[in-house]
Amino acid sequence: xxxxxVHLVTWNGVxxxxxxxxxxxxxxxxxxxxxxxxxxxxxxxxQAMKKELENFPVPCELVE
Numbered sequence: 001x002x003x004x005x006v007h008l009v010t011w012n013g014v015x016x017x018x019x020x021x022x023x024x025x026x027x028x029x030x031x032x033x034x035x036x037x038x039x040x041x042x043x044x045x046x047q048a049m050k051k052e053l054e055n056f057p058v059p060c061e062l063v064e
Contacts, residue, residue, distance in 0.1 A: 002059065004032035010049070011039040017048040025057065034060040 006024075024034065034056070038046050046064055053060050 002031050002033040004029065006032060006034050008034070008036045009039060010036060010041060010045055012041045012043045012045060014041070014043045014045045014048050017045065017052060021052040021056075030058065032058055034058060035063070036060070037063045 008020075036049060038049070046062070049062055053062060
């Protein structure tokens, strides 16, 4: 079990995805996990997040 769990609730914010994942990858603390819950985005957000999560360095889960 990770010491920290980061939970994100998202909705139609695809333009922010590159900035979000760039920031998350720069974290120096490594014992954490990521949970993303999407609220039925229609702007390509889910697809963009799936692409970013392909090689993400910590355990992650995306709930659509």
